Amino acid sequence: MDRPACSPGALDVSTLLSPRMRGIRASQIGLVADRGRDDPGVVKLWIGEGDLPTPxxxxxxxxxxxxxxxxxxxxxxxxxxxxxxxxxxxxxxxxxxxxxxxxxxxxxxxxxxxxxxxxxxxxxxxxxxxxxxxxxxxxxxxxxxxxxxxxxxxxxxxxxxxxxxxxxxxxxxxxxxxxxxxxxxxxxxxxxxxxxxxxxxxxxxxxxxxxxxxxxxxxxxxxxxxxxxxxxxxxxxxxxxxxxxxxxxxxxxxxxxxxxxxxxxxxxxxxxxxxxxxxxxxxxxxxxxxxxxxxxDGFIRTMVERCGVARTILIEGLSRLPGAAVAPPDGAFYLMARLVEDEASLPLAFRLLEEAKVGVAPGTAFGPEGEGFVRICYAISPELAQEAVRRLTAVLGR
Known part of the structure; x- marks a missing residue:
């Protein structure tokens, strides 16, 4: 079989990859994060990462x-x-x-x-x-x-x-x-x-x-x-x-x-x-x-206790939003929350980034079963959790 010519701009090089590699999907978390990653004014709660430095x-x-x-x-x-x-x-x-x-x-x-x-x-x-x-x-x-x-x-x-x-x-x-x-x-x-x-x-x-x-x-x-x-x-x-x-x-x-x-x-x-x-x-x-x-082990206990405080602040604050479903998670350090009714997850994540300056992960980043949800990482300080609640409430509580 003749191979395609290698002239510049004549070919989408991704078509030369194996079908398996062409099927790998881009992360929707990255799509949202890329829009606000360099903005120091954004409360960044999209990535599964705590805000404490390595001890x-x-x-x-x-x-x-x-x-x-x-x-x-x-x-x-x-x-x-x-x-x-x-x-x-x-x-x-x-x-x-x-x-x-x-x-x-x-x-x-x-x-x-x-x-x-x-x-x-x-x-x-x-x-x-x-x-x-x-x-x-x-x-x-x-x-x-x-x-x-x-x-x-x-x-x-x-x-x-x-x-x-x-x-x-x-x-x-x-x-x-x-x-x-x-x-x-x-x-x-x-x-x-x-x-x-x-x-x-x-x-x-x-x-x-x-x-x-x-x-x-x-x-x-x-x-x-x-x-x-x-x-x-x-x-x-x-x-x-x-x-x-x-x-x-x-x-x-x-x-x-x-x-x-x-x-x-x-x-x-x-x-x-x-x-x-x-x-x-x-x-x-x-x-x-x-x-x-x-x-x-002591640092782990500190991390877990700190997450527990932020978890409570976010659950209590976001549960007051009209129509929200914010159930307390038993483990990990994420809220998988339904903050509004009848708004797709990815557009909502972009809207919250723009209007509230809060970065969250769209639920559909975790599969189609996540539609209608956003994921919020609460491995953060209580002060940052309070600020996130204030900003989200100002936009979604209207």
Whole structure:
């Protein structure tokens, strides 16, 4: 077959890409953020990122590591000392014993999800994803040739989200390979009840399916207890992969450090995936991550308490808007709220950016099931939460 000529301007070069890559979707969060990213007057609540800087004790640990010469390649699974610290962290918070050979260190939570998708999916394999969902989940699946299958959350009149296990089971087909669970959920705040986790585990065992658990927001709960983990109910031989990140707990979004936990015996597979994805993450970052795990529990508590205050301010203030549905989320640090009736999410996000100078994420960024909602990140100071309420009320309360 003749190849198209390479004359300048004669061809849309995107047509030369694989069909899989042409199907990757742009983020609607980015569409909104790009309009106001450089405006210092905007209250920016669109990105899943807290407004606190990385705590000094973590920065100082990275600095010490660099000065000590820890600036060279590391093993692709991660430093043994870091994987041991990850084991101690999980034992401390969930009472589970995970040996170092079941951890791999990744370039953030996104790379953790990507490596899991690469490990589990063949082209055409289906992965069930409750929706609305963090858009990167479905796109990572598409990059690897898999097929994301959305299972809509149920939403009541107050805006509360739920997900009966029967809805997940109804979505299974002979092509299903993986069930994705993000609990606590971004963006809905839903937390899977422990009895349903056990039932899902049993369903996965009976059907020979994998569970991919995104447990990034486990500490961000508002009932006094940490969110349960699938690690507490599964064995080292179950088809379970758990993804996590340093980004949220320790205000380390830009450091790009995360981890995966996989069944016993897969360390060789993930050593190769780590090698060919990133080689390794920076060695000094890994030393800082050890310090975060060993010394950072107090900072996590501060973050969660601060989010809880902002959560209350936003819920109480925005619930007064006429026609609004602002249900308290059980976990994570987002409000998935219906602020107005009969206005599409993306135009509403643009309007709030222009008229209120408040940046929110449109609900449809998280799938068509998010239409009518906006997502508001409340990992912010109480003062900023009050200012956001004031601005939004001035525009939407007319």
């Amino acid at each position: 000094p004790f973590i920065i100082e640990a990275a600095h010490r590591a660099m000065q000590a010469g820890h600036t060279r390649y590391a093993t692709s699974l991660g430093l043994p000392r870091l994987r041991e610290a990850l084991g101690a962290y999980h034992a401390r918070h969930w009472g589970v014993e995970i040996p170092p050979d079941r951890f791999t260190v990744t370039a953030g939570g996104m790379n953790a999800i990507m490596q899991a998708a690469q490990a589990l999916l063949e082209p055409g394999d289906e992965i069930v994803i409750p929706s609305p969902a963090w858009p990167n989940l479905a796109e990572a699946v598409r990059v690897t040739g898999g097929v994301p299958v959305s299972v809509p959350y149920r939403v009541d009149a107050q805006g509360r989200f739920s997900l009966p296990l029967a809805d997940i089971e109804a979505a299974l087909t002979p092509r299903t390979r993986v069930i994705m669970v993000n609990s606590p959920s971004n963006p809905t705040g839903w937390i899977m009840p422990p009895d349903e986790m056990v039932a899902l585990r049993d369903l996965a065992r009976a059907r020979g399916l994998w569970i991919l658990a995104d447990e990034v927001y486990a500490h961000f709960t508002y009932g006094g207890a940490i969110a349960p983990s699938f690690l507490q109910i599964c064995t080292e031989h179950d088809r379970l992969i758990v993804a996590n990140t340093f980004s949220k707990n320790w205000a380390m979004t830009g450091w790009r450090a995360g981890w995966l936990i996989y069944p016993k015996g897969l360390d060789g597979t993930f050593a190769k995936l780590g090698q060919y994805n990133t080689t390794s993450i920076p060695t000094f970052v890994q030393h800082a991550a050890v310090t975060a795990l060993d010394e950072g």
